[in-house]
Amino acid sequence: MSKRYKIMAGVLIAFLAVLILAEASQPEPINWFPGYGKQDKIPFGTYVFYEQLPEVIDAERIEEVNIPPFEFLLDTTIPKGSSYFFVNGNVYNDASESNKILQWVGEGNTLFVSAKSISQTILDSLWLNLSYYSETANLKKRPLVNFTNPRLKAARPFRLNKDVGTVYFDEIDTLRTTVLGEFDLIRDDDSSQIKKPKINFIKTPYKEGTVILHTFPEAFTNVFMLDSLNANYTAKVLSYLPQQGKVYFDQYYKNSKSYAVSPLQLILTNKYLKWSWYLLALAALLWVVFEGKRKQRSIPIIKPLPNKTLDYTRTIAGMYLDKKDNRQIAMHQINHLLEYIRSSYSLATERLNLEFIEKLSAKSGRDQNQIKTLIDYMVLIRQKAEVSEDELIKLNTLIENFKNTH
Template sequence: MLSKKSKIFIIIIIAIIGLLTFLEASEPEPINWFPSYAKTDKIPLGTFVSYSIMKETFGDPKLKDINQPPYEFLLDNDTVSGTYFFVNGSISFDDSELDRILDWVGKGNTLFVSSKTISSNLLDTLLIDTDNLISLDDISTQPMVELVNKNLKAEKPYHYDRDVYNPYFSEIDTINTTVLGVTQLYNDTLQIKNPQLNYIKQSFGEGEILLHSFPEAFGNYFMLTDENYEYTQNILSYVDPTKKILWDNHYKSGKTFYTSPLFFLLQNRYLKWAYYTLIIGVLLFVIFEGKRKQRSIPIIAPLKNQTLAFTRTISAMYYEKEKHKEIVEKQNLLFLDYVHHDLRIQTNVLDEKTLLDISARSNNDIEDTKILFKYFEELNRKRVLSKEELIRLYNMISEFKNKSY
């Protein structure tokens, strides 16, 4: 039975857990601003809305999810054509992967990258440099964005009311690059007076490359604020709707595939606290109930292996009765079993190659190996064997095995 103090202690622990659970459940759910950019995430910087709109606009056959690294996908699907679509906070290709992507683009395809940090080797290849917008007069770093095409340009630039890092393309190859969109930090007039490039297009071989430095445009928060979705739709107007769009799921900060079953349990605050309460309850049960019911576990000696003693008894009986021929036959079978299981060599055919393998794996000379097997054959042909021949065979086998260790 539990003591009175133990019962009071358990009641206090349960009351504290209940209070913590109530306080946690009563608090409003904090907004998760993690830059996931995963198509399944409905958080502000997930791409659930933009992906769904693209799926409705282009249709299921045209929008294809790519879960492999680009290098592996293009290696196995070099004949596929369309637009390889990357959206994330950071996109970084290694040199071999970039070479394969650019080779694919040069065949008449499109590479679309919307990211704050774009792979430096890609920028170097296209003779592009980047910089960051900094406000000297105001600590606010909220960006405004718009497209330069008159048919796609809105009356006022689109405003993103969050202080974020704002990269732009500070240097470009003016001969081969087309400017598609610009950006500027927010001001009271909501006008872009000092535009900086944030959306450009450059031809590459028979294809083209689209670079965009404001991936928040594809986030749920931007898409669902005012009329901002129009800006995202107009960005996509430069993507060929008649070809496939290869949506990249590999370069995503948000984890698209969750392998842990606890992830779904811990995502829900109520299930999470129920899980914690269960764990704490089990620990309390083990602590208080285990002391009362624990019993010492008797030590049971394992059964002795009598195989060796039995083998020695049988071999002694054969030796005393001078059944040397039978002993040699057993020794032959045991040695072949040793070669098969310990040296892992088949003994069905003892040809020159097999003997060479036995010699190599046992660290014995090929001549000594041949002598041993020849002696086995010689003894097997005899009907009667002497004690000296048996002892010699034993010594040859022992010497052969000693070199194997």
């Protein structure tokens, strides 16, 4: 590298170092993303809530659910009298999943949802309707919340010192629904009372169970609970959950989820490491530009080794066909299909029972009767000492129909 290039590279690196220093000296901006993740320590995370949860609910009753509700509720070992708890900015269950949840509630369980958007199927089934609340005359959107029960109602309403969108129930079934809480926006900087109450917390029966809906999920966030008075509101909200039975806390419907972080992602999400990484990449690029050209060498072409897998497969298949060992071929087809199910749908294949058939149907989208016919025939083939060509052809047809059905 010539002296001139060295001077240019040094000036460029010095300039970048000054930029990095200026960026690093800036205060970290507050992240107001409504993540609701239990690992999030940002204002709208729920780290504090889950840390304090064992003080309100016995730890032995708490269990986290990291899979979709439809899949979770296929588990027939869930004890009756349990509660399913959701908290997020939006909890959207499609129609089939909503009906599955309501069916589970109707068997004597409790559903608790705290969100600004709730499945329309659930709302329609309970004769409820949600609306967003806003006032053009009131620029501040800071909510006040309180309870309607005199034993829980505070002398002064609980306050969130942050402008957020608000949702309320503008239609309820007054004959069946119990109003548990209300809210309003701060008016004229007066946070001492709720002047125009709107319903944001209700409880309604559904067959043998109960549905509790709450439209102020911020009550479970760090920014709200770090105020000691507000923490009392959160605890009182939880008091409406049954005092007995398991409480399953959903971790699937979250705006922010815990996930594995790669080393590069860790570097790029930290501003100090990010700029150091960029400086290193730029230095490497400069080295390639100014030094790489002078030291390039031709690279010999190396032919890749031939792939003998297909020839090997044909040879083995020919051996089985020559021996007319139809049963061995059938066993290979069955084992290959079970491996396909394990790898594609993450299902255990030790027990090919009705529960396995239901889970495979739910995950694959195939008709349950089609899957049952296939599984029953596989079990029958396994029990046979000899397999005819017609039986082998039928097995192959059933397997191909399963794989090719959409």
